Amino acid sequence: MDISRHDIHSCDIPSLCKSCEVRHKGMCGALNPDELTLLSRHTRQIEHPSGEELVGESTRVEAYDNLMRGVVKLSKTLEDGRQQIVGLQFAPDLVGRLYAGESPMTAEAASDVEVCRVPRATLERLIERNPALRKRLMDQSLRELDEARDWMVTLGRKTAAEKVASLLLLIASHLDPEAAGERRIFDLPMSRLDMADYLGLTIETVSRQFSRLKKDGIITITANRHIEVLSLAKLQARCG
Amino acid sequence: MDISRHDIHSCDIPSLCKSCEVRHKGMCGALNPDELTLLSRHTRQIEHPSGEELVGESTRVEAYDNLMRGVVKLSKTLEDGRQQIVGLQFAPDLVGRLYAGESPMTAEAASDVEVCRVPRATLERLIERNPALRKRLMDQSLRELDEARDWMVTLGRKTAAEKVASLLLLIASHLDPEAAGERRIFDLPMSRLDMADYLGLTIETVSRQFSRLKKDGIITITANRHIEVLSLAKLQARCG
């Protein structure tokens, strides 16, 4: 794990700093120079390999993680080990349940991930002082709530085929958002098991649905993770 | 529908006023006298019979509803009519998706319901001015997000028996929260169809699970809606 001082001039915390790459979605411009200085003093840039845990379920929350690159999965586990993924986060989301003493879930790197870690107190102080930052975080929370409720429909009322199509569409829209037309190309940021745990299915069922999408000419798969969507319209039609 | 001027002295908007019945959970004390006067001028108290819609899916949001009595269900519907309930709201929640032009879901009275309706602009102006109110609404949003993610585990990974037990426990904790010991007594605020739509099941499956809980001596049911939980511990043990 690479931990280095955070330099304000080469700042790449997408959600909190000015010179970020993903300016259009992040918190850039929300902070004034003083606030940026304060932030840069307390922030550390950290890399996590795929599979590494950022925050454990029911553990104390000491810091928030600003997601710069990669995909983070949020999951919950029943006592007997059954697991459900309850959300995916993409850059430039803030990872971590605001204001909670204990994290209600596990946050884990789904792919290799780069974050900027901000101590809890630092961020919460900034939120107090900065209305723009506050509004951004409120908007992120409300958006996550919308997404969670959308996914409840998927979990409760869709068939296995519709579930897998919905997930592919969700991932495509985050990882290849600019693309026009019918095609989308991307690498799945998660294993079949993760997908099953997100969809409330087994890996076998997920695999069979992938095979069906392939057979029906809607996608091609190479090397397990590389997906090409040939007909976005047909994929959408399978989402229910 | 009974619409009457809202009188500040007999104010009973639990979440926004001072003399509310559910002081411990609401927004009482968040507003100063000026703000209360502003609010009282624009607020209307409204009663909705069970089944009546407060806000429709994909319709323009013109006002928020402060829930004073009863239970509101939030639902989403797929094109072919499949329905999923994505949340329940109890007094003194604020009903309505903050800051959205269009409501992402339907809000409907599950039982008979009393609300205070606040125009969108009025509440949003108050939020700007009042940090305590702002924090309360942020906390409600974050709590709803936690609840939605908890429910995703129920929808994705629990069996029918565990789902029904989880719902009974959820309702018991809201409708008979003070009770000590092993017993809880309450009236279900929703039909078997609503419960099925919340759990991602059919009414037949819900009914069979109720019969099983009865047979196993965990609950008694009278008149379809009146529930007595005989052993809270056994009910909890069935939640997974």
Place this chain on the structure above:
DNA sequence: GGGCGACCTTGATCAAGATCAATTTTGCCA
């Protein structure tokens, strides 16, 4: 380049819950 382990696919069978089809119960109103 070969070998090993993790991950994925495919097939056969099983079971939980859906569907279809009657009854029964409840609430309501005349």
Place this chain on the structure above:
DNA sequence: TGGCAAAATTGATCTTGATCAAGGTCGCCC
């Protein structure tokens, strides 16, 4: 109080997705 429609229960059967069981593929490290 009786009658009726809506809601709930119960039973028989079917279907979807889970489970069990082999193989196959991929990626990585020596």
